[in-house]
Amino acid sequence: MRLLTKKPAATKRRAAPRRRIQPRWVKPLAKTGFVLALLGGLAGGGWYLWSSDTIPEAAMELRANALELTRKAGLTVADVLVEGRGRTDAGLLLAVLDVNRGDALLGIDVEAARERLESINWVRSAVIERRLPHTLYVRIEERQPMALWQRDDKLVLVDAEGVVILRDDIAAFGHLPVLVGDEAPKEAPALLAVLETAPDLRARVRAATLVGERRWNLLFDNGIDVRLPEEDPAGAWTRLAALEREHKVLAKDVVAIDLRFADRLVVRVAPETAKRLRNPGKNT
Structure with a gap:
């Protein structure tokens, strides 16, 4: 894991404004957003089309392709940040999360992962968040x-x-x-x-x-x-x-x-x- 430190700005003569540089994953993500929006349209307004056996398969393939785009854009799991862990075994926690380095960050079912964490004897409650571009954030409250x-x-x-x-x-x-x-x-x-x-x-x-x-x-x-x-x-x-x-x-x-x-x-x-x-x- 990396430690990012923000240095204080030096007092220098005001320079000409520079063009803001976007992270490398932003542009590919725009394409992915279009695909995900299309998926939302399928789930919302076109529910009647699901009577065909081919539509679910196509939607699943579309979702898989969208997640692959996010992965190629760099939105992958590199770190799992856990807060609140005292007595819960770290190895057990990671095993229950069932997340691997390089997984598509947007492909993680955070609700299912939360339920799995709360099945651990020491865990009273859990909150899981995706923090772009590379971090899965986990906060647990342990039983006392x-x-x-x-x-x-x-x-x-x-x-x-x-x-x-x-x-x-x-x-x-x-x-x-x-x-x-x-x-x-x-x-x-x-x-x-x-x-x-x-x-x-x-x-x-x-x-x-x-x-x-x-x-x-x-x-x-x-x-x-x-x-x-x-x-x-x-x-x-x-x-x-x-x-x-x-x-x-x-x-x-x-x-x-x-x-x-x-x-x-x-x-x-x-x-x-x-x-x-x-x-x-x-x-x-």
């Missing part, structure tokens, strides 16, 4: 990993739309939370938005289980299970953040914190701690 979804006893990588991105080789995404529940990916964006209001606490959440398709249980990095309510989970999360900030509740010897009741806090402690609390005078 949201979480690992436990499905059929296996973890898969999903995005915020619940679309499965990867089924294998997910070790690099082990830092993402694990979602459990059939509808968990669909409901997770709202939950994660709530959790982000307390980022330090959010970073300690290892898994989220959707219970009864209505509310969430959170598993923290130290094994503590936190139960959020169906109504106002954001308020309960803010309450937990305050408890952690002021009392370090997650550092206590507890196994579960139930936030489903707005007027009280229910805490379940470890069996050894419960036994010690029942018998404070005995050394266990």
Whole structure:
């Protein structure tokens, strides 16, 4: 690929105007334009002629000849410029595009190529443009990993739309939370938005289980299970953040914190701690 640099114009005495030189491909392209216009006329006003078997064949031949003219005029693929690619494999992207150097640029079916690109697991959307005379421009928007979804006893990588991105080789995404529940990916964006209001606490959440398709249980990095309510989970999360900030509740010897009741806090402690609390005078 070439890097084209526009140099600043030097301050010189104004010269006599020169005749503008057209690119070499412009004049042959004028002939090609006539042929393409003829094709458009066949498709528009002369539709009734297509009842003859010879007309489609003639039109296809005419189109092929027109594309050959554009190719001879220099309108061929020399570069594929891709923007937005991060995780999408470059080799796979080019293979799916199915474009070769020297192909007629105007002969590329950009809509079909776009659909093929959007079938790639990492590609959420794609835009393809022909940029005369030699470049096929591709801009893709990649899917953003949201979480690992436990499905059929296996973890898969999903995005915020619940679309499965990867089924294998997910070790690099082990830092993402694990979602459990059939509808968990669909409901997770709202939950994660709530959790982000307390980022330090959010970073300690290892898994989220959707219970009864209505509310969430959170598993923290130290094994503590936190139960959020169906109504106002954001308020309960803010309450937990305050408890952690002021009392370090997650550092206590507890196994579960139930936030489903707005007027009280229910805490379940470890069996050894419960036994010690029942018998404070005995050394266990």
